[in-house]
Amino acid sequence: MLDIRISPTATPNPHFLEQPRARNQTNLAWLQRALKSKGKRAGAGPMLLLLGGTDPISFRLRVAQSHARHDLTPSSWSHVVLVEPGTEDAAAARAWELSLDPSGGFGYPPKTNGVQRANLRHYDDARRFPNIGLVHVPIEPEPVRDALHQFMHQRAVVDAVDLVTRWLPYVWGAGRAGNPLLDGQGLPSAVMVETVIGAAGFELTPGIASASSCPEALWQAARWWHEYHSREDGTPLMGTYITDHVLCEAPG
Numbered sequence: 001m002l003d004i005r006i007s008p009t010a011t012p013n014p015h016f017l018e019q020p021r022a023r024n025q026t027n028l029a030w031l032q033r034a035l036k037s038k039g040k041r042a043g044a045g046p047m048l049l050l051l052g053g054t055d056p057i058s059f060r061l062r063v064a065q066s067h068a069r070h071d072l073t074p075s076s077w078s079h080v081v082l083v084e085p086g087t088e089d090a091a092a093a094r095a096w097e098l099s100l101d102p103s104g105g106f107g108y109p110p111k112t113n114g115v116q117r118a119n120l121r122h123y124d125d126a127r128r129f130p131n132i133g134l135v136h137v138p139i140e141p142e143p144v145r146d147a148l149h150q151f152m153h154q155r156a157v158v159d160a161v162d163l164v165t166r167w168l169p170y171v172w173g174a175g176r177a178g179n180p181l182l183d184g185q186g187l188p189s190a191v192m193v194e195t196v197i198g199a200a201g202f203e204l205t206p207g208i209a210s211a212s213s214c215p216e217a218l219w220q221a222a223r224w225w226h227e228y229h230s231r232e233d234g235t236p237l238m239g240t241y242i243t244d245h246v247l248c249e250a251p252g
Helices: 027-036 056-068 141-153 160-172 188-199 215-224 226-232
Strands: 016-018 047-052 079-083 095-097 116-118 131-136 238-243
Touching (some): 047 238, 141 188, 160 188
Antiparallel strands (some): 047 131, 079 095
């Protein structure tokens, strides 16, 4: 089992609510609606785009994170993207990721510590990515940009290139590669987000070490750790989500 603490809060975050998907609505259209309806309370801070895919790599990542759930069912999430504030156009948003399946290929990862500029159009297909969530983080954007620049140019902080190479054999089913999460090696996308947001002064996931972070842990933070964030930082995480796709129903 993964060493993760369960929130003592018994009720879900009232500021993180389900936003139903309209019939045949694409993810960008859903996201556009979420951006317009976020309201002033969400502030002008960075956002986390949670995604849950149905392709083979996403499937393996969702199953890998079952160890971060008390019922051991697969996670609804497989990836997270860091989205900069300042745009109401979802398709044109400046966003960053550490994908294990980048749309433009890996290129030469050491140049940016594996960080890639994300094109949100890549995630527009709601059939491939039926689960989507948008989380607003209540911090100023400038420290986040500085921390992201540091993450990209100082591999001594987190060697994300090494992290990617540990996960690729698992998602590709190469040899006898095991689940890196059980060895405390978090999913690259989540570790990047956790490290950058943490360096900017906000503890995203009180229930798990940042080096072991994963999209499921970020989901749990947004859904269940709102009392902690309200007490420690004054403002809880806010946002919307839709989880149309479930790999396995919880027993009972």
